[in-house]
Amino acid sequence: MGERIPEVVLNSGEKIPMLGLGTASSPVPHQDLLISSFISAIETGCRHFDTGALYGSEAPLGKAIAQALQQGRVKTRDELFITSKLWCTNAHHDRVLPALKQSLQNLELDYIDLYLIHWPVSSKPVEYKFPFDKEDLLPMDFKAVWEAMEECQRLGLVKSIGVSNFSCKKLSQLMVNAKIPPAVNQVELNPAWQQRQLRDFCKENGILVSAWSPLGACGASWGSLAVMDSPILKEIAAAKGKSTAQVSLRWIYQQGVSVIVKSFNKERMKENLGIFDWELSEEELQQISQIPQQRGFSGELFISPTGPYKTVQELWDEDS
Numbered sequence: 185m186g187e188r189i190p191e192v193v194l195n196s197g198e199k200i201p202m203l204g205l206g207t208a209s210s211p212v213p214h215q216d217l218l219i220s221s222f223i224s225a226i227e228t229g230c231r232h233f234d235t236g237a238l239y240g241s242e243a244p245l246g247k248a249i250a251q252a253l254q255q256g257r258v259k260t261r262d263e264l265f266i267t268s269k270l271w272c273t274n275a276h277h278d279r280v281l282p283a284l285k286q287s288l289q290n291l292e293l294d295y296i297d298l299y300l301i302h303w304p305v306s307s308k309p310v311e312y313k314f315p316f317d318k319e320d321l322l323p324m325d326f327k328a329v330w331e332a333m334e335e336c337q338r339l340g341l342v343k344s345i346g347v348s349n350f351s352c353k354k355l356s357q358l359m360v361n362a363k364i365p366p367a368v369n370q371v372e373l374n375p376a377w378q379q380r381q382l383r384d385f386c387k388e389n390g391i392l393v394s395a396w397s398p399l400g401a402c403g404a405s406w407g408s409l410a411v412m413d414s415p416i417l418k419e420i421a422a423a424k425g426k427s428t429a430q431v432s433l434r435w436i437y438q439q440g441v442s443v444i445v446k447s448f449n450k451e452r453m454k455e456n457l458g459i460f461d462w463e464l465s466e467e468e469l470q471q472i473s474q475i476p477q478q479r480g481f482s483g484e485l486f487i488s489p490t491g492p493y494k495t496v497q498e499l500w501d502e503d504s
């Protein structure tokens with residue numbers, strides 16, 4: 185068992201580990217590699233796993249969980265925190281529950297801990313394909329989709345519900361009719377994209393912000409080295425005898441944001457867990473606040489002349 189990972193209590197009353205293993209990778213590796221990576225993550229002490237209908241990692245994660253329980257690496261399923269996400273094609277009132285049941289079947293689980301609306305956009309309920317055809321993009325009926333998400337929680341199939349890639353404005357629109365507030369908003373967040381306005385808004389509304397691409401997705405086609413090559417982060421890392429990745433992950437955690445970091449390498453998994461027994465000083469935090477800000481994932485994928493968002497400004501609402 186590695187470093188004890190701190191937990192916080194969500195507005196649902198459920199606890200969430202403040203660091204989780206991201207499982208998205210493109211292309212999707214062989215299922216056996218994914219299963220062994222997830223077993224390794226459990227061995228290093230990771231208990232929070234982030235997947236989604238989009239990722240192709242639900243089934244191997246389910247197999248890794250079953251193996252870990254059978255091998256006694258975790259005593260009960262309740263020790264784990266499993267997040268999955270509703271994809272755009274199923275972001276329609278009557279398709280939410282069937283989509284969740286499909287994810288539960290893939291994961292071989294009776295419930296998941298957190299279910300997120302993946303993007304604030306629906307698409308025609310055609311057979312799943314990715315990349316999707318932009319003419320299939322549709323406005324999301326926040327009220328109807330969120331009512332269906334709330335029903336999933338009331339049925340006990342999910343412990344907490346939330347969103348991903350929602351701006352302050354879109355969160356406000358969703359919360360107008362919400363009977364259950366979103367517990368989490370999972371967004372791109374790292375020292376090169378600090379999302380201060382969104383963090384302040386979510387804190388005021390009791391919503392936990394969770395950071396995706398905390399290392400700038402340095403391995404993804406659309407990712408960047410803005411984090412891993414940051415002179416400020418590298419200088420702080422050298423002075424503290426930590427890695428640049430650890431400084432980035434620690435900075436995120438020290439903002440009260442949970443971290444979803446992907447690594448399929450056991451040594452780097454261990455490295456990423458080593459962020460809870462030291463801290464960044466006020467001076468170091470001040471230095472990091474000076475890092476030039478640039479969103480990594482533009483969201484162009486969801487922009488269409490016939491879609492709900494015709495510009496990235498309409499998607500992100502100028503959050504910074």
Ligand SMILES: NC(=O)C1=CN([C@@H]2O[C@H](COP(=O)(O)OP(=O)(O)OC[C@H]3O[C@@H](n4cnc5c(N)ncnc54)[C@H](OP(=O)(O)O)[C@@H]3O)[C@@H](O)[C@H]2O)C=CC1
Pocket residue numbers: 205206207208209234235302348349370371395396397398399400401402403404427429430444445446447448449452453455456
């Ligand atoms: N809600 C959403 O829309 C989105 C959610 N996500 C979630 O967030 C997760 C993490 O974000 P992701 O975009 O994957 O990118 P990350 O910022 O987590 O970076 C992952 C990359 O960093 C490498 N890496 C990991 N640890 C280290 C380290 N200590 N030192 C150097 N390199 C390291 C990994 O390589 P290696 O594996 O070889 O270690 C991988 O190539 C995703 O897997 C997914 O679960 C991601 C994007 C969007």
Ligand SMILES: O=C[C@H](O)[C@@H](O)[C@@H](O)[C@H](O)C(=O)O
Pocket residue numbers: 208236238485
């Ligand atoms: O949607 C497809 C795009 O790759 C982008 O959405 C992904 O980064 C996805 O959000 C994820 O969760 O990894």
